[in-house]
Amino acid sequence: DPDADEWKNIQALADDAVAVPEGVNEATNPVVVEAEAITTAPPGEFGAFIRRLEQMKTVERKSGQTLLTGENLVFDHDARYVQMEHGVVVADDQGTLETERLIGRFSISNEVEYIEAGDGVVIRSENREARADQAIYNYQTGFVQLEGMAVASGGGTRLSGERIELSIKGDRKMVCKPNALLEISGASGLMLDGIEKSTEGDTEVRADSIVYDESRRMAELLGSVRVRDPHAAINCEIVRIYLKEDSEIDWIEAESEVIIQSGDRKAIADKATYHADEGKFTLDGDPKVKQGQNIMTGNRITFWHETRRMVCEPNARVLLYLDEETKAKFLKDLNE
DSSP, X not given: OOOHHHHHHHHHHHHTOOSSOTTOOTTTSOOOOOGGGSTTOOXXXXXXXXXXXXXXXXXXXXXXXXXXXXXXEEEETTTTEEEEEEEEEEEETTEEEEEEEEXXXXXXXXXXXXXXXXXXXXXXXXXXXXXXXEEEEETTTTEEEEEEEEEEEETTEEEEEEEEEEESSTTOEEEEOSSEEEEEOSXXXXXXXXXXXXXXXXXXXXXXXXXXXTTTTEEEXXXXXXXXXXXXXXXEEEEEEEEOTTSOEEEEEEEEEEEEEETTEEEEEEXXXXXXXXXXXXXXXXXEEEETTEEEEOSEEEEETTTOOEEEESSOEEEOOOOHHHHHHHHHHHHO
């Protein structure tokens, strides 16, 4: 039942209504409003309503406002929520969100508090794009949680996993776990799963969890880390990747039971660093390098994957296994 003010507005519209002309049999001659008649609809109840609907379709979002559009809408003012379906688009100052099903929650002051989206979600903000089966967006904090086949990409990097948490505002960090995959494109970058035309220089990194800090251009990977690059493969428990401004790898720092495979060389150490521009690996913490049957140990070992040069110092030790031909020549030279 309407209150007094609502009834007054309804009665005013009813008194002014001219939807059905006098003398027309409504049962046999229903009134049909054509699309062309919208702008010239009579000044009655339905004419004003139709004109208002058409105006709302062309409304433009102003700065500081949130605009929601879709095919179907249910709005409950008392419960402070709106439900929209089919072709839903949410636009604000931070970017856009597209989905097929959405529930939005509002505060008492009629401000958006958070949005739950499902049945496929696409979020675009500046140079980033995120996709997932479902998403929760907290408007107050700018925090977004993506669930189910979550993928976030931008600036030459692509992060995917079962769940991604990211911030639209503030420090622009992304946290992905579990089964996280980081792909970095470029001359020293990452190989993308399912992408046929991957570049020769791409790199792929997998871990239990990944924290990617876009503002610092740094990614920290924890737990069962595997790095796959055209130049080497690295297995360990902790990896930090530092990127250049163009999102190519600058250098990599690996810790805890580091194993590196580069060509026919296999290395183990407590800690390793890799400088991409130089193609140089530096191993610390009881490092060992095995090439064929030959083994090198020392306090620090440095090797370059392109020139195949190695430097070991201090306390360097090398154990050489010579093939029969080399051994025979060596003994012959000694006798002469």
